[in-house]
Amino acid sequence: MKHYLVLCVLHRLDRRTILSVVEIIRSRTVRLIIDTDEIVSSVLPGGVYEMRISYRTGRPQLVYSHPVDYDTQTTRLAVDRGLIGSGQHLPAAIKKLIHQHAGAISDWINLPNATDKYAPINEPYASLLWHEAASRRQDQQVLTGLIEGGLNQHQAEQYLQCYGVEAPAKLKSTPLSALPFVSRSAPVLKYPVSIVPEAPVSPLEMLLWLQEQADRGRTICDRTDVPSEFQLALNTCLENQWIKSDGQKIQLVSHALLQTNLREAFEALTANFFPTYSELEVEYAYSRLAGLQSSGAVTDLSHSLWQLVNQRVVMVSYSATSELTELLEQYSGLIQTLHWSPPEIITYSEHVIPALTQRLPHEQITAFYRASSLQGKTGRCFIVVDFELFTPSDLVVLFERLIADDQLILVSHYAMASYAHSRSFHTRQLQNYFPTVALNHDGEAFETTAASRAQIQEAVGQGHTIISDDFDIIAQINSSQKVSGPPKLVTPDGTYHKHQPVLFEPAGPRDFDSFIGVIISTTDKGLLVSAKGVVMHFTNDFVRNCRTSAAYAIDVAQAAKIGLSRGVLVTIRDHEVEKYLRDVGVEILQHYALPESSVPANSPTGQRITPSVEGHG
The missing domain is CATH 3.40.50.300 (P-loop containing nucleotide triphosphate hydrolases)
Structure with a gap:
């Protein structure tokens, strides 16, 4: 195994991590592109690591990595590369002094306690260098603990930014706190058996079940509607106040707060x-x-x-x-x-x-x-x-x-x-x-065609976007499209490949319109997509602040929100939405009508948001 000084760690959108490192023995720079999930012990810029790298599969694989202390050679190399004191704006004279006394400096910054020895250089520079190294060691320990808890390094870094040095304890006590950073199927979100004994499903699956109901309009559900295998997980969610209940009805706390705010706004x-x-x-x-x-x-x-x-x-x-x-x-x-x-x-x-x-x-x-x-x-x-x-x-x-x-x-x-x-x-x-x-409502007849699933799939194969009034049809079409090759984009919402259409929506405060982009490739600095016939580059930060979903099929409201130019409409019950789509500028290439499901659609549910009258409601 060899020792490496890490210059830069860059996490790409295709779940690859680029390590720019200096091989200490040969003093040469090496660029490694590895799977982020292969990092089992965190690797940080400015650190020195003992690594074992394998090329058996034709690409570099990080088999082993372990942090080691600075020595005279690595200290000088780190100074030359601007990694020691990089954030302190050290004067040239101090850098020269560090270079001359690299052995003493390396012993100093490796100390677990700065009071164990006299500073080898003038203050405040000595203390700044020690605190820089101590902070890196602390982050190293915290991140490694989070990786052991099930996160990969990129997710662990984001989690650390939110919860600080208490992050490992937070992850252990409340695994669901990692949900914004990881895929919904990530095993880290499974509760330990000791917390939910013999639970057939995790609390996460309970919350996602409620969210799925809310996506279909039912933000409030009866407890009797909850599948029996979810009962233990439901009790855990109620105890942790992730779900609100009045005894009979249950609702996600986030939806309850939102609807309460809306009612108060209308009342005001x-x-x-x-x-x-x-x-x-x-x-x-x-x-x-x-x-x-x-x-x-x-x-x-x-x-x-x-x-x-x-x-x-x-x-x-x-x-x-x-x-x-x-x-x-x-x-x-x-x-x-x-x-x-x-x-x-x-x-x-x-x-x-x-x-x-x-x-x-x-x-x-x-x-x-x-x-x-x-x-x-x-x-x-x-x-x-x-x-x-x-x-x-x-x-x-x-x-x-x-x-x-x-x-x-x-x-x-x-x-x-x-x-x-x-x-x-x-x-x-x-x-x-x-x-x-x-205003006057002019009735209009719509020409619809009975279609088979094969005809709809043919329309998808021709590159047409399917617009539908039914979530089940949308989910079936999007899940049925298989694309080969390595992923080009991995987000908490899903994994996407080259040539796939993806709907990008703001994940937080809305400051841009949603849009559909076809994946072209991943770069070190972001993602290349084709949107409305124009190739665009989106930064890593922009994409990570988006909520993504496959866009072979979208619903009627999404088509209007993004300003879709044309599409194939597939409806089950709301056939008149064709007029709406045409009015908002969507060209309907074909309107297919499918037989309505024998299972009746659930009525939408939610708290009262309109003002109460004379105390009733």
Whole structure:
């Protein structure tokens, strides 16, 4: 075995780690590309390691690694390479002194306690060097403990950043705390048998079962619906307060907090007095507005405008984009005639703003995550034009920008009514609670074709994106596509290969639109993908801050969010979503209708998010 000085450790997105090391005997630099999972004892930049590297398989494999102390040669080499004192900006004179007394310096920085010997060089440089080495030894010990606990080195480094030196104890007591960093199938997340005796499933599987139910609209479940083999894991989750329960109903704590915040936001928004106008006042203002119109060929929407202007929160349902934009244009003019501020039109995604601006050139249009909070300014109106795309977490983000005196108008496409109800618990609540202004709904017949699974697979093989109203169909299509070759991208959400389409979504605060990118290759600095016909490079940090999923098939809302240009629609029950997709600019190449499943769809469930009336609810 040979000794190596580690210059750099870089973790790539394909679960490979690049080690740039200096072979001490020959003083030559070697670049090793190894599987991250092969590192059983952490390797850190600036450290000296005894390593055994095998090339039997044709690529380097790290068979053994163990940290060793600095000696005279490695100390001088580390100084020359800028690894000792690199963060301290050591003066040239001090570096020269370290080089001259490398033996004494190596003995000093190897000490477990800095008070055991006199410093070989001037302070504060001696203490800085010792603390640097001591910190590396501490990280080495902590990371190795986390690797022994089941994480690979990259996951361990991320976990250490969150939990500090107490990370090994945290991982041991609460393995589920590693969930944000690892694949859902990682064995580290399995609870020890001593904690959950004879449990057939782990607490993680219990939480993922609840999350899967929530993805299908059921954020609250009955305890009787939980499979019997999950009962021990459920009890553990309840004891650790990862799941809330009232005795009969259970819910993930994260969903409970989110829905509570949403209810409190609606209560705050509707608590204050909201001024109302009589029909005569609105008619007079509308007549003034009509006199300012350059053309008299406008639709009379005065009654709808009167309904809108008198509500703090109101829903709007439409089926024709032209009619909606005319309503918004007239409403903007009306409220400004009544001395309000111009409305701010809110969209889910930025990509729809240019097309919307063409129809409403004089209005302020902003993606919801870019909307600003102007405290102190009253009489504002926010119009959410694609409310059917918003999740509860999106609404909470939007509410952070509102104040109690604002007006909120939530607009939904009529063709998405049944789909939105089946996909989210909150839409039906809001439509049943708040008044709704319904514009003309023009019925339209859809030409659908009965299709076989083979025809759908053929469409996938031709490179078409499948859009569906059913999660089971989406999951089946995405899981059935097999690609050979080594992985090019490994994330906690899945493993992806070259030529696979991947949906990239923000994993945290939304600051960009979701998109589909086809994997090209992995580089040391990130990932190459083809998105909308353009080859782009994404950094490691950007990709690691994304939530990823296979994108051979996506749901209707995702197609609208990313601005999909064309696709093949496969529906089971919500056939009218074809009109919605065409209205938002998606070209439907073919619309297949599959027979509806004999198993009825579960009704969406969730806490009450609308304000309580007279203490009831």
